[in-house]
Amino acid sequence: MTPISSFVFRRRMLFAAVFLLLSLPVSSQASGARRDALADSVKQEFLHAWQGYKQYAWGHDALKPLSKTPYDWYGQPLLLTPVDALDAMLIMGLKEEARETKQLILDSLRLDRDIYVSNFEITLRLLGSLLSIYQMDPDPRFLRLAEDLGNRLMPAFGSPTGLPYQAVNLKTGAVKGTTPNPAETGTLLIEFGMLSKLTGNPKYYAAAKRALVETYKRRSKIGLVGTSINCETGEWTDTRSHIGGMIDSYYEYMLKAWLLFGDEDCKQMWQESIGPVNTYLADTVKGGLWYGVVDMHTGERRASIFGSLDAFFPAVLVLGGDMARAQALQASCYAMWTQHDIEPERYDYRKDSVVNARYYLRPEIIESAYYLYHATDDEQYRMMGRTMFESLKKFCRCEAGYAELQDVRTKEKRDAMESFFFAETLKYFYLLFAEDSALDFDSVIFTTEAHPMRKTFR
Numbered sequence: 196m197t198p199i200s201s202f203v204f205r206r207r208m209l210f211a212a213v214f215l216l217l218s219l220p221v222s223s224q225a226s227g228a229r230r231d232a233l234a235d236s237v238k239q240e241f242l243h244a245w246q247g248y249k250q251y252a253w254g255h256d257a258l259k260p261l262s263k264t265p266y267d268w269y270g271q272p273l274l275l276t277p278v279d280a281l282d283a284m285l286i287m288g289l290k291e292e293a294r295e296t297k298q299l300i301l302d303s304l305r306l307d308r309d310i311y312v313s314n315f316e317i318t319l320r321l322l323g324s325l326l327s328i329y330q331m332d333p334d335p336r337f338l339r340l341a342e343d344l345g346n347r348l349m350p351a352f353g354s355p356t357g358l359p360y361q362a363v364n365l366k367t368g369a370v371k372g373t374t375p376n377p378a379e380t381g382t383l384l385i386e387f388g389m390l391s392k393l394t395g396n397p398k399y400y401a402a403a404k405r406a407l408v409e410t411y412k413r414r415s416k417i418g419l420v421g422t423s424i425n426c427e428t429g430e431w432t433d434t435r436s437h438i439g440g441m442i443d444s445y446y447e448y449m450l451k452a453w454l455l456f457g458d459e460d461c462k463q464m465w466q467e468s469i470g471p472v473n474t475y476l477a478d479t480v481k482g483g484l485w486y487g488v489v490d491m492h493t494g495e496r497r498a499s500i501f502g503s504l505d506a507f508f509p510a511v512l513v514l515g516g517d518m519a520r521a522q523a524l525q526a527s528c529y530a531m532w533t534q535h536d537i538e539p540e541r542y543d544y545r546k547d548s549v550v551n552a553r554y555y556l557r558p559e560i561i562e563s564a565y566y567l568y569h570a571t572d573d574e575q576y577r578m579m580g581r582t583m584f585e586s587l588k589k590f591c592r593c594e595a596g597y598a599e600l601q602d603v604r605t606k607e608k609r610d611a612m613e614s615f616f617f618a619e620t621l622k623y624f625y626l627l628f629a630e631d632s633a634l635d636f637d638s639v640i641f642t643t644e645a646h647p648m649r650k651t652f653r
């Protein structure tokens with residue numbers, strides 16, 4: 196089923212569901228109450244972690260939750276956590292926290308700083324957030340901040356190929372970092388594209404789309420991309436191909452840019468890319484579906500490594516209409532999670548062993564459970580969510596918030612809590628349990644940082 200026709204199908208199913216709802220048995224009502232209680236519990240945990248940020252790191256990028264100290268990525272604050280977290284507060288109805296956070300951002304977010312920032316990370320965490328906040332709270336100051344930030348990041352696209360440099364100085368526009376990966380070159384179009392739609396200035400869309408197209412144009416004869424590319428020469432510098440970190444959202448944005456903007460080139464790039472991904476990267480082991488690592492030119496298998504970042508792919512498959520692979524892959528992701536009650540960063544699915552034991556409080560597997568629940572109404576995905584939420588509380592909660600794990604086997608904690616814990620992990624848990632009452636899934640496309648972009652910008 197194509198994504199569009201699957202949406203139409205689901206809309207029809209909605210009418211049927213309304214009739215069903217009217218005749219729900221008491222046990223279903225009870226499960227509805229449990230669901231509300233779970234959504235409320237996510238909100239309480241959000242407040243717990245937010246309280247820690249407020250008390251020990253207010254005005255800084257992030258909180259180190261074990262030492263209870265603030266942390267700024269570039270030595271000077273860009274308010275990464277508050278900006279990334281604000282739309283989650285609005286979705287959860289945390290009005291007072293949202294009001295204070297808005298004030299903090301408008302009073303103290305300063306962008307004219309003499310620092311080199313990652314074009315990719317700042318686009319995801321700041322630009323995407325500012326635009327999504329603006330769609331929820333149309334205060335023109337949010338759009339002005341987004342436009343200012345977009346203009347400061349634009350020099351990144353000034354390479355001879357149009358593939359972006361990795362870092363840009365927010366004050367001077369100087370650039371550095373000549374070997375971006377496809378995630379860095381191809382995960383910009385939703386944010387920059389939306390900036391164009393909302394400001395009426397097409398230059399942002401054009402630059403980000405060119406970066407995506409230039410990456411795609413350099414795919415191998417068998418249709419795959421590598422792990423890094425020189426943005427000045429256009430030559431691949433690492434030819435390993437996979438769907439994990441450093442490539443992941445390159446695929447996600449082709450599909451989403453088509454669905455959000457109706458961009459036919461993106462549709463064509465997605466349709467040309469998903470076949471080779473399934474042909475060469477998919478790997479069935481003991482009946483389970485995984486996606487591994489191959490050489491981009493020959494398709495020869497290089498490794499059987501999968502990890503917490505790869506767990507975004509079931510959600511993308513759902514959006515692309517491939518329910519069978521989405522469900523099979525989510526089952527593998529969940530098996531990876533339950534082995535140690537929390538997923539490792541990297542896992543060898545053929546050797547059945549942990550390769551990198553950290554857990555960064557990542558959201559991807561929860562995001563996929565949310566998409567699958569939305570598409571199937573199958574309670575197993577909410578049960579997965581409940582189990583994962585319980586393990587998170589058990590192993591990662593600490594006095595000042597939530598802490599990453601140094602090792603999922605020993606559950607030793609690590610002194611970090613990334614902004615995406617608020618922006619994505621807790622948001623997706625909340626949406627999985629509260630679902631349509633909190634946000635109409637079909638009216639938005641989520642950025643890779645879980646910022647919902649409304650489709651009605653036109």
Ligand code: DMJ
Nearest residue numbers: 319444557558615643644
């Ligand atoms: C987020 O910053 C984004 O989801 C990105 O696409 C990948 N990694 C993190 C969360 O794990």
